[in-house]
Amino acid sequence: MTTTVVIIVAVVLVAAIAYFLVRARRGGGQGLHRRFGPEYDRTVARHGGDTKAAEQELAERVRLHGSLHERPLSPEAREAYAGRWTMVQEMFVDSPQEAVAEADALLARLARDRGFPDGDFDEQTAALSVHHARQIDGYRKVHSAVRDRSSTEELREALVEARALFDVLLGDTPAEHARPGLGKTGRHGTHGRTAA
Numbered sequence: 001m002t003t004t005v006v007i008i009v010a011v012v013l014v015a016a017i018a019y020f021l022v023r024a025r026r027g028g029g030q031g032l033h034r035r036f037g038p039e040y041d042r043t044v045a046r047h048g049g050d051t052k053a054a055e056q057e058l059a060e061r062v063r064l065h066g067s068l069h070e071r072p073l074s075p076e077a078r079e080a081y082a083g084r085w086t087m088v089q090e091m092f093v094d095s096p097q098e099a100v101a102e103a104d105a106l107l108a109r110l111a112r113d114r115g116f117p118d119g120d121f122d123e124q125t126a127a128l129s130v131h132h133a134r135q136i137d138g139y140r141k142v143h144s145a146v147r148d149r150s151s152t153e154e155l156r157e158a159l160v161e162a163r164a165l166f167d168v169l170l171g172d173t174p175a176e177h178a179r180p181g182l183g184k185t186g187r188h189g190t191h192g193r194t195a196a
Contacts, residue, residue, distance in 0.1 A: 032058045039133040065127040071115040073170070081110055081170055088159070096155045101146045103159055103166075107139050110169045128165070138162035 032055050033040045044054040073081070084106050092099035112118040116127045121143060129136045138161030144150075145158040 029055050032062075035062075036129065036133040039129050039136060042137070061126050061130050065130040068115060068127060068131065070131065070169075071113070073113065077113065078170055081106070081166075085163075085166055085170075092156070092159065096152050097146070097149070100142055100150075100155045100159055103162055104139075104142045104146050107142065107162060107166060107169070110166065114169050132165060132168050135165040135168050139165045 029051060036043070036058055040054070040058065043057055044051055047053040047057070085103075088099050088103045088106060091102065108118075108121070108124065111124055111128060117123045125136055125140060128139065138158065141158035142162040145155050150158070
């Protein structure tokens with residue numbers, strides 16, 4: 001009877017280990033999906049539904065940019081960036097296209113000053129997506145809206161969405177605590193007829 005109990009315990013242990021190994025292997029995709037959220041779905045769609053190729057790309061982004069540590073901003077730099085964003089909002093009323101182009105450039109500079117790669121938009125957004133996956137889409141929309149000559153409403157929506165990344169990069173709060181589209185005050189950040 002003792003031998004039978006030992007064999008049963010050994011079989012149960014082997015089955016449990018196999019179960020957890022299989023789960024851990026599958027967990028890579030689940031972990032990436034959890035980490036990247038909508039960016040995961042966007043990458044899978046860009047790869048034509050090929051989750052393996054998308055997961056390889058996202059894992060490579062984590063490998064390349066996961067150890068990047070964001071540099072803090074001085075209070076003066078933070079205030080200057082906040083002032084520039086306010087100017088962008090005010091500019092939007094009379095010149096939406098110009099305001100969105102300025103927001104695009106402002107986000108690129110702010111990301112650079114926080115320690116993200118500078119120069120190449122795709123490399124910068126890849127690095128940003130590793131650390132701020134839930135806020136990166138607004139930056140992409142602002143960037144493409146400048147090129148695509150979007151309607152005023154599309155420009156406004158892009159600017160409002162980009163505000164989420166701006167707020168996360170401006171502050172020192174982790175991305176998980178930032179709510180897309182909301183500023184630090186908990187409001188959408190719209191002032192009168194301005195965009196964001």
